[in-house]
Amino acid sequence: MSKPIVATTSLAGCFGCHMSLLDIDERILKLIELVEFNKSPIDDIKKFTKQCDIGLIEGGCCNSENVHVLKDFRKHCKILISFGECALMGGLPALRNGIPIKECLDEAYLNGPTVVNSNPDKILPNDDEIPMMLDKVYPCHEIVKIDYYLPGCPPRADLIWEALVALITGNELKLPYEVVKFD
Amino acid sequence: MSEKIKFTIDGKECFAEPGQNILDAATDNGVYIPALCHMRGIKPAGSCRLCNVKIAGRLMTACTTPVEHGMDIENDIPEIQGLRLAIIEMLFVEGNHFCPACEKSGNCELQALAYRYQMMVPRFPYEFPVKEIDASSPKLIIDRNRCILCKRCIRSFTDENGKNIFAFKKRGHKLQINIDAKLSANLSDEMAQKAMDICPVGAIIRKEKGFDQPIGTRKYDKVPIGSDIKSVI
Ligand code: SF4
Numbered sequence: 001m002s003k004p005i006v007a008t009t010s011l012a013g014c015f016g017c018h019m020s021l022l023d024i025d026e027r028i029l030k031l032i033e034l035v036e037f038n039k040s041p042i043d044d045i046k047k048f049t050k051q052c053d054i055g056l057i058e059g060g061c062c063n064s065e066n067v068h069v070l071k072d073f074r075k076h077c078k079i080l081i082s083f084g085e086c087a088l089m090g091g092l093p094a095l096r097n098g099i100p101i102k103e104c105l106d107e108a109y110l111n112g113p114t115v116v117n118s119n120p121d122k123i124l125p126n127d128d129e130i131p132m133m134l135d136k137v138y139p140c141h142e143i144v145k146i147d148y149y150l151p152g153c154p155p156r157a158d159l160i161w162e163a164l165v166a167l168i169t170g171n172e173l174k175l176p177y178e179v180v181k182f183d
Numbered sequence: 184m185s186e187k188i189k190f191t192i193d194g195k196e197c198f199a200e201p202g203q204n205i206l207d208a209a210t211d212n213g214v215y216i217p218a219l220c221h222m223r224g225i226k227p228a229g230s231c232r233l234c235n236v237k238i239a240g241r242l243m244t245a246c247t248t249p250v251e252h253g254m255d256i257e258n259d260i261p262e263i264q265g266l267r268l269a270i271i272e273m274l275f276v277e278g279n280h281f282c283p284a285c286e287k288s289g290n291c292e293l294q295a296l297a298y299r300y301q302m303m304v305p306r307f308p309y310e311f312p313v314k315e316i317d318a319s320s321p322k323l324i325i326d327r328n329r330c331i332l333c334k335r336c337i338r339s340f341t342d343e344n345g346k347n348i349f350a351f352k353k354r355g356h357k358l359q360i361n362i363d364a365k366l367s368a369n370l371s372d373e374m375a376q377k378a379m380d381i382c383p384v385g386a387i388i389r390k391e392k393g394f395d396q397p398i399g400t401r402k403y404d405k406v407p408i409g410s411d412i413k414s415v416i
């Protein structure tokens with residue numbers, strides 16, 4: 001049997017979840033024996049070159065690009081896993097969810113203390129090349145179907161490892177109390 | 184000594200003092216029933232419904248129901264555990280719970296319950312309600328994003344002079360917790376800490392005191408909530 005293929009991405013996240021994935025230490029050697037990576041910042045493959053078995057999603061959706069990438073992952077991956085608080089519930093980027101988007105943009109480009117005198121033409125970013133901000137930050141499962149969730153900020157390396165191994169080997173997943181945490 | 188009341192929880196024989204509520208009696212018998220709004224020693228409110236148990240096929244809140252002779256109580260059964268998980272999930276989507284940035288994280292009872300029930304993600308859509316923070320008091324911050332309206336602060340906390348400093352304002356889904364800024368300014372550090380500890384979540388936070396316990400050393404980092412319950416009968 002050929003190796004399962006894994007893809008990963010960071011949407012509106014800080015890359016901390018990917019760092020935590022690397023934090024499995026020397027087990028990374030075992031991981032590359034167990035799986036093959038496709039589109040992922042880990043191997044720098046930018047576009048899907050084949051259908052994948054597992055997609056790991058870090059970060060929620062804060063702009064149109066995030067939604068596009070997430071839908072692309074759903075299309076190319078049999079199983080999608082949201083990992084980390086941002087993917088699960090929006091995380092810190094979702095702190096803006098109670099503030100109207102216009103106010104956020106005005107603060108960032110017109111009125112904020114670091115920009116107030118440096119944007120005399122009062123330009124807000126508005127170019128086809130630049131992804132559109134969404135009205136709020138969405139958890140991934142409110143955009144596409146997500147199959148599994150791994151909470152944590154970041155999810156503990158042991159949680160990511162145990163979950164991946166259980167999924168790949170088909171063994172039962174046993175989670176010690178200490179590994180499922182929200183911070 | 185008055186006659187003990189005999190009853191069972193999930194088939195286990197238990198004993199209670201006359202008039203004792205099911206929740207306190209269960210605790211004394213070493214049986215864990217989850218609770219958020221109840222605190223031993225204060226009048227039960229029955230508002231969070233986490234302590235739901237089944238008696239003769241009916242759901243009852245354990246904190247408000249006195250034990251009766253021969254009661255057979257169902258507690259640890261899939262139906263009730265499922266209901267409790269659903270309540271926990273609802274509390275998470277109803278407020279704004281950014282645990283990674285919360286001073287109470289690791290010591291929070293709501294979060295600890297989510298851990299105990301292995302909540303990976305709430306099944307309900309997030310509401311992201313708009314809530315105000317009141318930081319006007321020099322000692323305490325009131326973060327309504329995290330308040331679960333359990334009333335523990337109102338029911339059990341008074342200042343050194345016996346005055347209430349917490350109260351509810353508004354009604355329905357606008358209901359919110361408020362603090363008397365003037366009275367709270369006079370609180371000693373110990374009393375401010377007591378107020379913070381009464382709140383099961385991170386809605387009452389001491390100023391200049393956040394994040395002082397390293398991860399791994401906090402109350403619920405290593406052991407689930409309820410693990411300290413032991414029979415005293
Ligand atoms: S109050 Fe508890 S559940 Fe809410 S954000 Fe703080 S730690 Fe998390």
Ligand code: SF4
Nearest residue numbers: 330331333334336382
């Ligand atoms: S502030 Fe805390 S103790 Fe008071 S009602 Fe809200 S959650 Fe309960």
Ligand code: FES
Nearest residue numbers: 218229231232246
């Ligand atoms: S603990 Fe009984 S209803 Fe809240």
